[in-house]
Amino acid sequence: xxxxxxxxxxxxxxxxxxxxxxxxxxxxxxxxxxxxxxxxxxxxxxxxxxxxxxxxxxxxxxxxxxxxxxxxxxxxxxxxxxxxxxxxxxxxxxxxxxxxxxxxxxxxxxxxxxxxxxxxxxxxxxxxxxxxxxxxxxxxxxxxxxxxxxxxxxxxxxxxxxxxxxxxxxxxxxxxxxxxxxxxxxxxxxxxxxxxxxxxxxxxxxxxxxxxxxxxxxxxxxxxxxxxxxxxxxxxxxxxxxxxxxxxxxxxxxxxxxxxxxxxxxxxxxxxxxxxxxxxxxxxxxxxxxxxxxxxxxxxxxxxxxxxxxxxxxxxxxxxxxxxxxxxxxxxxxxxxxxxxxxxxxxxxxxxxxxxxxxxxxxxxxxxxxxx
Amino acid sequence: xxxxxxxxxxxxxxxxxxxxxxxxxxxxxxxxxxxxxxxxxxxxxxxxxxxxxxxxxxxxxxxxxxxxxxxxxxxxxxxx
Numbered sequence: 001x002x003x004x005x006x007x008x009x010x011x012x013x014x015x016x017x018x019x020x021x022x023x024x025x026x027x028x029x030x031x032x033x034x035x036x037x038x039x040x041x042x043x044x045x046x047x048x049x050x051x052x053x054x055x056x057x058x059x060x061x062x063x064x065x066x067x068x069x070x071x072x073x074x075x076x077x078x079x080x081x082x083x084x085x086x087x088x089x090x091x092x093x094x095x096x097x098x099x100x101x102x103x104x105x106x107x108x109x110x111x112x113x114x115x116x117x118x119x120x121x122x123x124x125x126x127x128x129x130x131x132x133x134x135x136x137x138x139x140x141x142x143x144x145x146x147x148x149x150x151x152x153x154x155x156x157x158x159x160x161x162x163x164x165x166x167x168x169x170x171x172x173x174x175x176x177x178x179x180x181x182x183x184x185x186x187x188x189x190x191x192x193x194x195x196x197x198x199x200x201x202x203x204x205x206x207x208x209x210x211x212x213x214x215x216x217x218x219x220x221x222x223x224x225x226x227x228x229x230x231x232x233x234x235x236x237x238x239x240x241x242x243x244x245x246x247x248x249x250x251x252x253x254x255x256x257x258x259x260x261x262x263x264x265x266x267x268x269x270x271x272x273x274x275x276x277x278x279x280x281x282x283x284x285x286x287x288x289x290x291x292x293x294x295x296x297x298x299x300x301x302x303x304x305x306x307x308x309x310x311x312x313x314x315x316x317x318x319x320x321x322x323x324x325x326x327x328x329x330x331x332x333x334x335x336x337x338x339x340x341x342x343x344x345x346x347x348x349x350x351x352x353x354x355x356x357x358x359x360x361x362x363x364x365x366x367x368x369x370x371x372x
Numbered sequence: 373x374x375x376x377x378x379x380x381x382x383x384x385x386x387x388x389x390x391x392x393x394x395x396x397x398x399x400x401x402x403x404x405x406x407x408x409x410x411x412x413x414x415x416x417x418x419x420x421x422x423x424x425x426x427x428x429x430x431x432x433x434x435x436x437x438x439x440x441x442x443x444x445x446x447x448x449x450x451x452x
Contacts, residue, residue, distance in 0.1 A: 032383040032416075035404035047387040062384045222382045224413030235382050 002353045003318045007144050007172060007296050007344035009194045009201055014256040017198055017249045024248035030241050032221035042244050049251035056254060057207050058180035065206040065237040066247055070171040071097040073190030073206035076237055077167045080213040081136040081187060082107050088136050089129045091150055092332035093143040096325045098169060114332035117290025119151040126155045136165045141173035145329040145342060146288050147296030156184040171195065175257045176266045176294055181207045197257060199250030202243050212237045265347040269295025272345040272354035279358035283365035298340035303368055305339040315360050319343055373445055376423040379405050379415055379438045386416035389435045396429035398422060408449055409441055423452055
């Protein structure tokens with residue numbers, strides 16, 4: 001199988017990730033719950049992961065909160081800042097992990113910046129939409145459908161100037177683009193551990209520029225006599241035992257990202273996407289490319305995108321078709337009715353696999369066109 | 373003979389404290405806080421030999437601690 005669905009989860013992991021998970025399962029008990037060796041080992045490994053994240057994303061180690069995925073992290077952030085019935089500004093490329101919590105809050109949502117690969121329009125649109133009454137601005141760093149890299153530094157600066165909290169959804173950028181919580185002045189940055197950071201599923205991070213409101217209450221191993229949750233990080237947002245094995249795997253994944261370097265990873269992924277785009281460009285498929293694009297590529301085909309993806313699956317190529325849990329992005333790009341087929345390589349996708357995938361995708365596109 | 377403890381409100385705080393001690397070349401070990409030092413229930417502490425050097429390291433690396441205590445052989449604790 002040639003796996004090109006890394007925007008959903010990086011299925012191929014560095015071998016060190018699997019080793020770290022196994023080691024943790026054998027050696028680690030509950031962190032922060034005891035003074036015996038296995039508890040202290042767990043605490044050391046968990047702190048090591050926090051420290052790694054704090055170095056990669058430029059924040060203090062205690063401001064790194066472990067979550068079960070980016071959706072969990074975004075829920076924490078959004079429900080801290082947006083009041084029920086409050087006002088939020090979001091980009092036209094947000095995932096349902098942003099749209100649905102806002103809907104559940106009954107928030108009045110303004111969608112800003114719907115032009116694909118047009119950062120100037122995106123900035124101007126946010127500039128018009130953000131008002132002093134805005135509870136929060138939530139913006140994805142990279143569209144999970146089209147790979148469009150949004151101008152988040154400029155949007156964060158607009159928020160900063162107007163005293164409006166900013167939440168970054170770094171689901172597709174963590175591990176491929178620089179993310180600095182401090183430089184952005186963001187209230188929160190949310191990211192999964194299982195995509196570009198190469199950790200196991202069930203891991204995520206919320207980087208906190210302020211204290212979040214807990215989504216859950218429970219034991220933290222600290223201030224146990226108090227009925228209230230601790231008022232400090234990370235304990236306030238980490239009720240219950242953490243996913244220690246997952247966190248250890250995530251630490252190994254982040255070490256891999258550090259050792260390869262995000263610039264090299266991005267360049268490699270973009271190179272494979274360019275191969276795929278060039279193989280398809282003279283077929284009947286519409287290829288969505290632009291200057292401000294990361295290693296995620298979407299195409300729209302004349303027939304059913306799910307059929308196309310199924311044919312690719314039968315030919316050993318794993319991709320994702322449909323709306324990618326981001327109907328807003330498809331509305332913005334005009335693909336809401338047809339959906340797209342998304343290709344997303346990773347640092348572990350070989351160039352040879354990229355070439356083989358390009359040949360197969362081209363031949364499937366041609367075959368379907370001739371049958372149609 | 374006394375023992376010196378710095379208490380922290382969370383294990384993460386104590387871990388940052390331990391890194392600060394390591395950074396400053398000060399000896400210390402993380403331990404569960406003795407019950408009589410963790411009045412709000414469950415906590416971690418750093419046990420050190422040189423409390424002045426430890427306090428200087430925490431100050432330099434901006435690591436906040438909850439309390440600093442001198443504990444005698446009978447378990448009598450006095451704030452530093």
